[in-house]
Amino acid sequence: MDPAARPIFSSIVLGSGTLAIACAQLAMEMGHVIGAALCTDAIFADWAARANILCIANVEELSTLLNTEPVDWIFSVANPLILRPDVFERARQGAFNYHDGPLPRYAGTHATSWALLAQETEHAVTWHRIDDGVDTGDVVVQRQVLIAPTDTAMTLNLKCYEAAIEGFRELLTGLKIGKLTAYPQALVNRSYFPKRRRPDAAGYLRWDRSAQDLSAMTRALDFGPYHANPLCLPKALVGDEAVAIRRLEVLPRRSGFPAGSLLEIHFSHWRVATGTQDVEVCFGSSDGRVLDARALARHSNLDEGSRLLILGDEQARSITAAHELLAPREDFWRRRLEQFRTLKFPFLSSSLSDAPPRWQSSSGVIPSALAKLSQNDCTEYLVTAWLIYLARITGETELQLGWKPASYGWQADLKAVEVLVAPAVPMEVTIDLARDFEEMRKAVAAEFAQLREHGSFARDLVARCPTLRGVEALRSHRPWPIGITLTTDSCSVAGDLKTSHRAGPALCGDLLTFEVCALDGSFRWHFDASRLAPKQIDRMTQHLQTLLHGVMADAGQPVRELAILPAAERAYLLEELNRTAAAYPSERCIHELFEQQVQKAPEAVALVFEDERLSYGELNARANRLAHHLIGLGVRPDQPVAICLERSPAMVVGLLAILKAGGAYLPLDPAYPCARLRQVVDDAAPRLLLCDAAGRAALGAEALADVSVVDLETVTPAWAELPACDPDPRALGLTARHLAYVIYTSGSTGTPKGAQNEHRAIINRLIWMQKAYALNATDVVLQKTPFGFDVSAWEFFWTLLEGATLVLAPPAAHKDPDALVNLIISRRITTAHFVPSMLVSFMDTNGVDRCTSLKRLVCSGEALPASLAQKVQRVLPWTGLHNLYGPTEAAIDVTAWTCPADFDGSVVPIGRPIANTRIYLLDAHGAPVPFGAVGELCIGGAGVARGYLNRPDL
Structure with missing residues (x-):
């Protein structure tokens, strides 16, 4: 390295806070090059970094630097570190320290507070040479600071701050022109205040002292709201509590009552007798807020005329000693x-x-x-x-x-x-x-x-x-x-x-x-x-x-x-809680069980949408005709068939038709952004799409170019004259092990993935739900969940498998709590699903207490707050509240919990596993955690999805 290119380290600044920054900036203005800064707080360190000044972490680093790069000057400003002689003597022309007191008096720490406690009227700041003592070096600059009767530690520190900068300017000027007068301290007059020293009684006010003493104590310990108080709070012992004093004002009169007498109690303050004049005292909380003085008196059983505790000398000494013992830590x-x-x-x-x-x-x-x-x-x-x-x-x-x-x-x-x-x-x-x-x-x-x-x-x-x-x-x-x-x-x-x-x-x-x-x-x-x-x-x-x-x-x-876990608890968690085996028609497809219901009651109302009603027979016939058309278009088992429609009877017909044709429906919500829909279409690559005008608009012409489109809004559909009979699953090679739907996850944890769920898994979920909640032909179920969410599957198919009536909400109604309240009342809805965030809005809607038909509220999709569950109990006491949990990859839901009437818990549980499902709560290393502990939920059983579409790696 070229020696001429090396920087010249003429000065090093040690210290903290804005005062160190101000002095460093002043030094640079007056021609000094700051080669490095030993920063003892983040404020100075951040400034040094922004100024491209080498930041040193400790004295050892400084010593190493000075071994190779000696400097002319070392300036110590608000620096808590003590420099060894082998460090400060390496400054070729000298090392200087700032002290916020008039040396040799008030050496040590917190000089301004000790001066206020001594009720001084004059103070000073000092710049002195650094030697091997603490604050003992020769004085080079001293500037007087006057103390006003109202000064606090904060205001006096501000005065000293300004005097420090002017004193530093004087020091730098003297160094520049070579005329700096130094004189030794008269150490015989030295007073020293170590860092651990604390005021009398650690700031507890002693009411038998003079009002001026109490005022001095309060002001000396007032560092303002934004600066740390390194000593202690001024405080009063009130009952069993130490209460911070926010302000104390000396009154001109003396009541003559014994010291510590509580003379007046006001909202903002107390008036208290002292050894001399009375004082007004305001109190503060630990977070800095003003306390209600009347409430404090009531809390402490104090009235006007009560006497506050007065500390004796021995007690005060013990308190001071205790605080000084704690201070170094x-x-x-x-x-x-x-x-x-x-x-x-x-x-x-x-x-x-x-x-x-x-x-x-x-x-x-x-x-x-x-x-x-x-x-x-x-x-x-x-x-x-x-x-x-x-x-x-x-x-x-x-x-x-x-x-x-x-x-x-x-x-x-x-x-x-x-x-x-x-x-x-x-x-x-x-x-x-x-x-x-x-x-x-x-x-x-x-x-x-x-x-x-x-x-x-x-x-x-x-x-x-x-x-x-x-x-x-x-x-x-x-x-x-x-x-x-x-x-x-x-x-x-x-x-x-x-x-x-x-x-x-x-x-x-x-x-x-x-x-x-x-x-x-x-x-x-x-x-x-x-x-x-x-x-x-x-x-x-x-x-x-x-x-x-x-x-x-x-x-x-x-x-x-x-x-x-003891052996018994381990067996309970792994085996007993998972005894969920239950018979169900695992060999049947969803639409087959729907067709059985059609045979039982073909004239019963299956579907209601606005002014339109469809019977079970009519719904089945429409779905069958469309299904035959889809079979003719080449739909086969396990083949994803996209469907993009607004909520309407055509949507339900389309879903049933896809299942009857052997396909797996792939729902595309037309309310989704076009980019999201294209992402799903590109990944799933369906060859066939069922849609309406809203679906066409949502997908856009580019997405429609690579897929055969079946328009369900056409006036004269090609399938109108096809047979209304049920397609034969066996002729199609369709079994319950084939896919019923492919629903894409939200993508909140990465790229959306298509979860593949089979007929048998959904059947297990629907049969369990019927056994748990007993839907019947008189029930009316609200279908409002967008069909891109798997909750919609039970809204559609549980209803239609059990002979109840399905009421389709208008397309945007699931976001409108007023519309939902009106729909539930007018249609006499008995069963509805809400995600908890929507349930909050629903429960706050006018008229919700008139939803007297509502027998079942089912929640899932988000954590159900305990406070919300308790509100449902209060407002809708006739309604059963059920909390369900399950990922898209596990056939809608895998656990269930019914809220008891007297529920007062802090957390709503997700409940126990449903039929033919096993739930394990494991730690990060695969071991079962105790009942109620935090763990990773692992799911097994009939509901688990086959996997993700086109993602064999997962």
Whole structure:
């Protein structure tokens, strides 16, 4: 590399925030080349990247850089890192640091807050040389900053910010002209404030102090809404809670009442007596909102004339000491809390999360599998097994749980100290299911060490950090639903479950806490019985013991392969729940069963569309004539025949005719975009198309060029004089193993694919539906689902196989809830299908409560919200609600659930497998998951599709 081409690194800037950016920009304006920046926050790092300045991550990288590229100057601006002499001495002409206080007084951190607490009227900022002490180098520039009586930490910091930039300009000018005067600090006058130091009583207001002291405390701890508060919140101890002080105003008068007397209660504030003048106090919530002061008083059983607690000197010292003990660990916890996440526990039995919790504690268990282990090993085995179990049943491997930290043994027996400390902290463990148990145990042991080292954090940390303030769950005493606690109290004493509405001291999970006794290796559960059933706790105990036996039998296997299910539960899941065998006419085709119904009641009304009615006999005759025509055109079994029509009697005739001719209907919805229809036509390559004018327009002339078209709207159809008799399936070589339809998936997960479903699969589904819901000749079924969705198949064929009446909704009515309400009322509809998103609109429509004929509401296609199911029960109590689930690849539906009248669950289940269907819920590695846990749904049995059209690879 040409030495002349190498850049000249004249300066390096270290620091954070906009002040470091402003100083770096000023240096460049005054002729400095910024060769690199050591960025201690994202704000400065982003700026450096945009300015094409080399960004250094740490002091070690800086030292390496300076070994090869010495510079003239190092400028440290809002920089929390301490530089070693071997680093700053490599600056050829000097290294300088900015300090936001008047050195040698107010050395250390948070100088502006300490000056406000001391009620100073003058302040200053300082630029000084860096030496081997902290803030001890020679002063080169110092600029005075006046403190106003109303200044807060935020406003004083802004004044210092401006003074810092002007001071830096003065520094750069002195460097440029070679006239920079430096003088040593008078260290005899030095005062130093370490980072861990905290104000008196950690910000709790002591009402017997002067009003000026209380005002100074409140202002010194007010960093504004957008900046982190690195010290603590100003707060009052009100009842059992610490309430943040948003504003405190000193009044000109003194009431003469004892300090701490609550003199007046207003919506916006309280008036409180102090050691001198009275003060007005406004309160704020942890998310920064103003609190209703009257509601706060009511909640705390306070009235005008009540006295607030006054802290004694010893109590205040204990609170301060506790906070200072927690302070060095705050950055660790803040980083964890910024990654806040919770587990969704799969076994919830109710949605009553807003009801008061009913805490229960299970009897303790000493796992027999761990009998030969030491106490410490026993604890680690239990916690590791529990975490593996959670990963297995939730499908989540990066776990964050609530952990109850060890007690620090606070000296003051005071509620203020208890309120100060977070009762639960985040435990983090990644469970690698491919690893063995011993490797996971080591990870848990490492996390134990981290938790012991860092203890807990001040509870107001969340409210002090803008990045955490908006996370609602973190404002709770127990943000994590699942918690773990280690105790020295034996869990193994047998006894009945204990019930309470108050959380015990062991609880650190909002739903469930796993408690392990470190003395005897026992464990038990504390849980909210309003959301988690005791029988589920018993099952989890069995699961955990099964897993532990597997560990002791073979600890070297990947933890994903450890058995969780006892033999009885495994047999229940795999066999008992899948005992669905039922007889059905598996050898018959759909249209054959329709033809049997025609013979039973040929005059019965089969189809209603607007003013048109068709009897079973008429519908069958029309379909037969068209079917004979299609047979003459060469339709054969398994051949896809496209059909693109608006909803009308011709659509139903066309579907039946295709089936009778032996073909498989391929529905093309004319409401779809032309490109989507062309995609399906190109993939399926049908040789024949049944359509009407809407179908022609939707497909376009180009798509019609390669297919023979049968126009069902022609005035004199070619098949009008053909026989009305049923075609003989045997003569056509047609069996129930041939295709009934090919329906293309939505393509939401990739390219749409044509699922091929056979007659026998659809017959199984329809016969099951009849046994489950008992349709009869008096029933009226609404057909509104576009026929490109497989739900339409049961609307058409279940109705026509059972002798009921099919009412076709007008083409666009399925999107119009008002039209549907009117249609259901006028036609006395008894059975209708809705996807839940449409059901929401339907239930909100005027007149829905007049749909008194409606006996059955069937839902599928989307998850049915529990709140919507409960609304249907309230508004239409005479209507049965049925939730069905099934993919297009499995003959419409494979599971079913009927909503009970008293349903209050949080989740609507998809139910149990239908007839001749097997359902397995498996984890990512093919093992069955416990009943109610998260898993992949695997389907077997009569309904499974043959495969995808023209996709043998799938």
